[in-house]
Amino acid sequence: MSVAAERPEPLRLGGMALRNGLLVHGPTMWAAAVRAPDGRIVSASGRKPRVRSRAVDGLPGARGVVRLGEAMAVIPLVKRALPEARLPWQDARVLGSAAAVTLGGAALKRRARGRGGVLGEAALAGFSLLPSFLALRSGDLAAYHGVEHKAIGAYESGAGDARDATKEHDRCGSHLMAPLLASNVAGTALLRRVLDKPGPVAGAAVSLASIGVAVEVFAWSERHDGSRTTALLRRPGHELQRVLGTREPTEPQLDVGRAALAEILRAEGRG
Template identity: 50%
Template sequence: MTAQRIGGMALANGVLLHGPTAWACAVRTADGEIQVRAGRKRFTPPAWLAGVPGLRGLARLAEAVAVLGEVRRALPQARLPFMRSSTLLAAVAAALAGSSLRRRGGGSLSAEIGVGLLGLAPALVALREGRVAAYHGAEHKVIAAWEHGSQAADEAREHERCGTHLVAPMLALTAVGNALLRRRGVRGPAAEAAVQLAAAGAAFELFAWSERNRGRALADALQAPGRWFQRVFGTREPDRRELDVATAALRELLRVEQLAGNDADTAASGA
């Protein structure tokens, strides 16, 4: 097992990977070619934030969002999962339905849970259309293969550190927070944004705890919804072409980061 950790994100036409100081993105263009770009991260959180519970999760989220902007500038061909018109329409429909449910629910916890579930609609549309789910599986496979010194084709398409593990606790914490505020007459976008940020920070801490305590009943229960979501919605078994794209991103990231560890060619050999 390698000491360094690599994160990533599936695109509509490729894979984005990022390490401690750099990112690499590979996409397959309309003519079938693989385009690869990489760069150093322009924003990395200050080191002291890593020791502040709650804030460190938000710092990582900000770092990931900043990388997306860099990718779009360096590789215009990269298509983010939420750029499709169907996904945008799903987001608008979910927002309208959520507002209606919230008005009828009067700030109840059940209404807030319903609003949260409706908020998942755009992600589900993005994952089930096109190749996003397959590229998500390819991303997981090449990362796991590099970490384990194995071949990508032999690895599972689900990954233990996938961000989908944050979805269930974020949804639950956001629903509870919004319900409590509304019962006290606190409403509006600012209050909702504050609740979402607090929920994201707390969800990150719960996930980090479950990672450290894997094998315990509570830790496994916290990760169960994320594993289920990956298996049913979030990933699909990638084909050779999708694995080739993910492998190209991995090779470029390892080159730029000069990461020690398992050989990228070993991970790619089963692709």
């Protein structure tokens, strides 16, 4: 019997880079490993919260928002089980830039109402990404983003150790950015044609709808992996990963990724 035939189907894994480690999502469990201040690698795992509803699973748009909400609900569980974990936004500069973007965004919105048009909406959407870009360029977050892709990519391909895998991945959340921005700009422009003074509720509805659209595009790309359209849809995300979002990690950082991967496989019964 060949080695490929003996190898069980790999789990579908996702992840999120932390400032000092890696959070991995499995089908039913989460696991995280971080480098503690004293140099030790510490890890923890637990069960993922899940909304089980056939109505939600069968409703395009809504299911994506719900699944992203489930992923966010894991974060406080990680912090409670692993206090050493440092989240991506746990940085004074990132929090300061987020506050500045909030204030600046309000001013841009007021100016865009009368004359901004589609270009104004696009500029505002791009401006809102500044805290995320700053988070990636500060500390070790971009390196641990590379750890995430390398650890999961090496596991999925069965090709060997994480150090030999690429630091870009086809299921990275960066592939949500282009459809998210495009749908948000289009939705906001349409909203302002329909309503003279859109309120915060209408704006929130457009944001949620944009997330739903982006997740559906992401899922479509995965179902049609290898097509020319999928390659075009993923091009912005790959470039974002290559240029800004990821950095080649060090061997000690890869060790943290190996620990997170070992913990998720143990928690999912594949250890």
